[in-house]
Amino acid sequence: MRAEASILHLDLDAFFAAVEQRDKPSLRGKPVIIGGVSGRGVVSTASYEARKFGVHSAMPTHEARRLCPNAAFLHGRFGAYRIASRQVMEVLAQVSPQMEPMSLDEAYVDLAASGRTDFSLESLRKLGEDLRQQVREATNGLTASVGIGSSKFMAKLASEEAKPDGLVIVPPGTEADRISPLSVRAIPGVGPATAERLLRLGIHTVAELRQATDNELRRELGPNTAAWLTALAYAQDDRGISSSREVKSISMEDTFAVDYTHVSELEPITARDAVWVAKRLRKSGLFARTITLKLKLADFTIHTRSRTLLGAVDSDETITAVALSLLDEQKHLVPRGIRLLGVGVSGFTTEAQEALFEISAARSDLSRVESSIPDRHSWHGYGPGDDVIHDTYGPGWVWGSGLGQVTVRFETANTPPGPIRTFPIDDPDLHPNPIQIADEASGPGWLEE
DNA sequence: TCTGGGGTCCTAGGACCC
DNA sequence: TCTGGGGTCCTAGGACCC
Numbered sequence: 476m477r478a479e480a481s482i483l484h485l486d487l488d489a490f491f492a493a494v495e496q497r498d499k500p501s502l503r504g505k506p507v508i509i510g511g512v513s514g515r516g517v518v519s520t521a522s523y524e525a526r527k528f529g530v531h532s533a534m535p536t537h538e539a540r541r542l543c544p545n546a547a548f549l550h551g552r553f554g555a556y557r558i559a560s561r562q563v564m565e566v567l568a569q570v571s572p573q574m575e576p577m578s579l580d581e582a583y584v585d586l587a588a589s590g591r592t593d594f595s596l597e598s599l600r601k602l603g604e605d606l607r608q609q610v611r612e613a614t615n616g617l618t619a620s621v622g623i624g625s626s627k628f629m630a631k632l633a634s635e636e637a638k639p640d641g642l643v644i645v646p647p648g649t650e651a652d653r654i655s656p657l658s659v660r661a662i663p664g665v666g667p668a669t670a671e672r673l674l675r676l677g678i679h680t681v682a683e684l685r686q687a688t689d690n691e692l693r694r695e696l697g698p699n700t701a702a703w704l705t706a707l708a709y710a711q712d713d714r715g716i717s718s719s720r721e722v723k724s725i726s727m728e729d730t731f732a733v734d735y736t737h738v739s740e741l742e743p744i745t746a747r748d749a750v751w752v753a754k755r756l757r758k759s760g761l762f763a764r765t766i767t768l769k770l771k772l773a774d775f776t777i778h779t780r781s782r783t784l785l786g787a788v789d790s791d792e793t794i795t796a797v798a799l800s801l802l803d804e805q806k807h808l809v810p811r812g813i814r815l816l817g818v819g820v821s822g823f824t825t826e827a828q829e830a831l832f833e834i835s836a837a838r839s840d841l842s843r844v845e846s847s848i849p850d851r852h853s854w855h856g857y858g859p860g861d862d863v864i865h866d867t868y869g870p871g872w873v874w875g876s877g878l879g880q881v882t883v884r885f886e887t888a889n890t891p892p893g894p895i896r897t898f899p900i901d902d903p904d905l906h907p908n909p910i911q912i913a914d915e916a917s918g919p920g921w922l923e924e
Numbered sequence: 925t926c927t928g929g930g931g932t933c934c935t936a937g938g939a940c941c942c
Numbered sequence: 943t944c945t946g947g948g949g950t951c952c953t954a955g956g957a958c959c960c
Contacts, residue, residue, distance in 0.1 A: 669958090724931070729928090783951085
């Protein structure tokens with residue numbers, strides 16, 4: 476906690492929905508819900524008009540549909556969101572070199588790092604309002620809420636209070652009093668599980684949390700959690716703002732429209748996800764030592780299996796082979812019904828350390844699986860500049876990237892290459908929503924970024 | 925037609941080394 | 943022979959955040 480209110484938090488209001496309303500005037504003033512695909516989707520963002528019906532983030536889409544049947548239900552257009560987000564972050568970067576984006580729609584700014592010395596309430600108020608105006612102009616009309624305080628905790632709390640389209644400043648010295656009546660859930664890091672444990676101690680509010688003895692908190696939550704929780708209960712928060720945070724993991728997962736019960740159905744999906752992850756790894760110039768496979772069962776239990784290699788890798792072959800072998804280790808779970816499968820990598824280095832025997836082990840493993848996939852088709856794509864942009868395992872699956880269009884040649888293991896064909900891509904940033912393309916030889920396929 | 929996808933951080937136990 | 947502690951790495955699971 477600082478002596479001045481020198482930390483600013485900016486949060487765009489109902490961001491995804493607001494972008495849709497901005498770009499499509501007929502949606503303005505109407506409930507708009509951005510949500511997941513398939514019957515198993517959840518709400519990502521609800522416009523304020525939709526929130527009046529009780530719709531909120533993380534709610535299953537089918538429930539949102541029941542509460543607000545007349546809303547416009549839309550898939551996310553992440554390309555558009557990324558563009559708007561970049562515009563906002565550029566505005567914030569002008570305010571201070573120390574700026575920490577937390578997601579597409581929010582960021583912290585360290586006002587002290589810009590050389591500013593005037594932290595009077597009037598001066599901060601002008602700064603906050605100017606900033607909100609600049610965001611509106613830079614994004615062609617998106618509104619942002621801004622909170623300013625002496626710590627990340629206070630700034631975030633203030634922007635929450637400011638919503639929608641407002642500004643709140645927490646004057647230094649008033650922090651502890653301000654949070655006293657709030658639920659413990661207002662403390663960052665206190666979720667449903669921790670709140671439930673605190674409830675067992677009869678603690679609902681931050682003021683009650685302060686009354687708890689150190690002993691009972693430690694017993695219920697462990698020494699570490701007890702320590703930071705107590706500090707935050709007194710508004711003591713010294714978390715810094717770092718403009719460059721390194722990536723720790725990269726992953727890709729999806730929930731299926733129906734549960735799978737056969738390993739043979741999951742193998743092509745595992746391979747596709749592994750290749751996707753490997754591609755993102757190479758795009759980032761990184762190599763990973765640990766590969767993780769995640770399975771969510773029909774009963775919602777989550778099982779992960781990971782393997783750390785001797786060297787760091789970035790190739791499709793190795794990551795795919797390891798992911799497939801982790802799947803093989805977990806195959807006993809598959810008959811229980813798999814609703815989600817994910818592949819992730821972590822333990823990054825910036826240099827390859829691929830051990831030779833690992834590569835050869837990977838190759839033989841991969842060929843086993845390839846031969847086990849019936850009717851394997853393969854697609855080759857060429858984008859602008861002739862770079863190979865996709866490949867596939869298993870019938871119907873296509874992925875790759877390109878700007879504006881993608882050129883595809885269809886071939887199978889048993890037939891000569893077919894004619895070269897071109898498909899348009901409306902939005903190259905569309906991932907993770909697949910673009911469907913049709914091919915008379917293979918039936919429908921899906922094209923992802 | 926119940927409950928997403930991308931992450932980060934923490935805990936706890938076991939292996940191993942000094 | 944019995945008993946040791948600290949540190950690091952790895953794995954699996956869980957909580958939390960946006």
